[in-house]
Amino acid sequence: MSELVIGVDFGTLSGRAVVVRVSDGAEIGSAVHAYAHGVVDRKLGDQILPPDWALQVPADYVDVLRNAVPEALRNAGADPADVIGLATDFTACTVLPTTEDGTPLCDLDEFRDEPHAYVKLWKHHAAQPQADRITELAAEREEPWLRRFGGLISSEWEFAKALQVLEEAPAVWNAMRYWVEAADWIVWRMTGVYLRNACTAGYKGQFVDGRYPSTAYLRELNPDFSDFPAQKLDVPIGQLGQAAGTLTDEAAAMMGLHTGVVVAVGNVDAHVSAPAAQAVEPGRLVLIMGTSTCHVMSSDVLREVPGMCGVVDGGIIPGLWGYEAGQSGVGDIFAWFVENCVPASYRLAADERGISLHDHLSDLAADQPVGGHGLIALDWHSGNRSPLVDHELSGVFVGQTLATRPEDGYRALVEATAYGTRLIIETFREAGVAVDELVVTGGLQKNPMIMRIYADVTRMPINVLDSDQGPALGSALHAAVAAGAYPDIRAAAAAMGRVSHGSWTPDEANADRYDALYAEYRTLVDYFGRHGNDVMRRLRRIRREALR
Numbered sequence: 001m002s003e004l005v006i007g008v009d010f011g012t013l014s015g016r017a018v019v020v021r022v023s024d025g026a027e028i029g030s031a032v033h034a035y036a037h038g039v040v041d042r043k044l045g046d047q048i049l050p051p052d053w054a055l056q057v058p059a060d061y062v063d064v065l066r067n068a069v070p071e072a073l074r075n076a077g078a079d080p081a082d083v084i085g086l087a088t089d090f091t092a093c094t095v096l097p098t099t100e101d102g103t104p105l106c107d108l109d110e111f112r113d114e115p116h117a118y119v120k121l122w123k124h125h126a127a128q129p130q131a132d133r134i135t136e137l138a139a140e141r142e143e144p145w146l147r148r149f150g151g152l153i154s155s156e157w158e159f160a161k162a163l164q165v166l167e168e169a170p171a172v173w174n175a176m177r178y179w180v181e182a183a184d185w186i187v188w189r190m191t192g193v194y195l196r197n198a199c200t201a202g203y204k205g206q207f208v209d210g211r212y213p214s215t216a217y218l219r220e221l222n223p224d225f226s227d228f229p230a231q232k233l234d235v236p237i238g239q240l241g242q243a244a245g246t247l248t249d250e251a252a253a254m255m256g257l258h259t260g261v262v263v264a265v266g267n268v269d270a271h272v273s274a275p276a277a278q279a280v281e282p283g284r285l286v287l288i289m290g291t292s293t294c295h296v297m298s299s300d301v302l303r304e305v306p307g308m309c310g311v312v313d314g315g316i317i318p319g320l321w322g323y324e325a326g327q328s329g330v331g332d333i334f335a336w337f338v339e340n341c342v343p344a345s346y347r348l349a350a351d352e353r354g355i356s357l358h359d360h361l362s363d364l365a366a367d368q369p370v371g372g373h374g375l376i377a378l379d380w381h382s383g384n385r386s387p388l389v390d391h392e393l394s395g396v397f398v399g400q401t402l403a404t405r406p407e408d409g410y411r412a413l414v415e416a417t418a419y420g421t422r423l424i425i426e427t428f429r430e431a432g433v434a435v436d437e438l439v440v441t442g443g444l445q446k447n448p449m450i451m452r453i454y455a456d457v458t459r460m461p462i463n464v465l466d467s468d469q470g471p472a473l474g475s476a477l478h479a480a481v482a483a484g485a486y487p488d489i490r491a492a493a494a495a496m497g498r499v500s501h502g503s504w505t506p507d508e509a510n511a512d513r514y515d516a517l518y519a520e521y522r523t524l525v526d527y528f529g530r531h532g533n534d535v536m537r538r539l540r541r542i543r544r545e546a547l548r
Contacts, residue, residue: 007475015064025496029076085483191245270294272474307387329382441470
């Protein structure tokens with residue numbers, strides 16, 4: 001018998017399951033299931049949603065288990081009896097309100113038309129006013145936990161989104177028993193056991209050194225928010241790679257598995273990818289590049305890094321400080337451009353070549369000399385996660401003329417996201433956290449133009465996770481640890497992880513030219529993001545008032 005584990009990665013638009021051999025990490029079968037409702041960001045039923053909202057339907061996550069897991073087993077030709085463990089990862093912070101038994105409030109008749117009763121996806125940015133107040137009050141009170149998050153709290157995180165529910169939908173707040181990370185909810189559904197995973201609690205839930213922000217601080221924020229952790233988050237914290245339980249009869253039958261399958265504590269897509277890429281030592285920065293990019297890295301030093309998403313003891317690898325940073329929009333920005341800024345003639349040309357419009361634009365732009373399009377852009381179409389932590393910021397193009405072509409704009413946006421990554425790397429280094437190696441995983445690693453630009457802009461060789469399903473593979477490693485096949489995640493990474501070294505190396509001449517363009521990018525970052533020019537926030541306010 002060859003022991004198997006299953007990793008399930010819940011992304012922004014779909015979930016994917018991969019069946020992995022425990023002995024060597026070979027992926028022997030996989031399947032993808034798209035969410036039926038996708039991202040609900042424009043309308044909920046007949047109701048128009050305000051700007052910056054992004055919701056999901058929790059039943060879509062269960063459908064991934066019901067469909068993708070059995071299909072992956074069939075594709076693998078695997079005997080379900082050989083599966084010893086299963087683990088999941090989620091985008092974060094993705095949260096939902098539930099009843100005592102875990103029923104999502106949006107499944108109750110009285111809340112089916114209430115947007116606040118649904119899952120708030122990671123890119124729900126409508127809680128920016130609450131995030132601003134959380135940060136401002138913490139700074140005023142000199143709350144020590146604020147330093148662990150680079151001095152700024154994001155609208156994407158648990159407390160900001162929860163405070164928005166309290167202040168905008170008190171009926172939902174009063175009916176809510178638990179405020180649950182989707183990463184924990186799906187494990188709860190499979191095992192009947194509710195644990196908060198240490199990763200999201202630490203990075204997204206402001207759980208620092210074993211405690212949440214004080215009651216006094218929360219009361220000053222809003223008197224009705226004072227008991228939020230005690231009332232809505234009061235469950236044990238589960239450690240990464242720990243067994244949460246085994247499959248219930250219902251879950252086992254739904255997936256075609258047996259009740260002896262061990263289910264690991266939930267985790268985050270970015271963080272599970274690090275051991276899959278064998279990035280278990282200090283200084284190896286992993287870029288998980290998809291709709292957004294998450295940057296995770298472990299270090300043996302604790303530093304306060306401005307604008308980071310957090311630093312958590314053992315947040316990625318036990319015994320090391322786990323750092324997280326990120327860009328709220330990357331693949332999302334490219335998709336927006338392709339869907340809205342490209343004429344039909346380009347689509348026709350791509351169809352005639354039998355390739356995607358992304359690949360067609362990449363081919364057209366790939367051989368341009370660096371700077372040849374005359375453009376510079378800011379990659380803030382979904383706000384800035386790091387290092388400014390401000391989702392009121394927005395995108396910018398500078399240098400457009402009547403000669404600017406779609407491939408020019410596409411390449412300029414790719415370069416802007418690369419500049420954003422370089423800014424994150426420099427912010428780490430300036431704070432005393434070494435970045436010695438880059439490892440890329442995620443769907444965008446397949447695009448040669450993107451990878452070449454990132455290597456040239458960062459002046460660093462890029463290694464690539466040798467898997468099309470990095471987070472799912474990372475979850476499978478944690479499943480193997482939870483099931484007892486390996487003593488810890490380092491051992492699982494050594495046996496089951498894999499990475500291709502030196503996949504992309506910088507061209508020094510291109511890197512020199514990019515240095516000059518990056519300096520212009522930094523000028524725009526300072527002008528629009530740091531020096532008090534709040535035109536982007538004013539435009540957001542005008543838009544909200546107009547739509548209201």
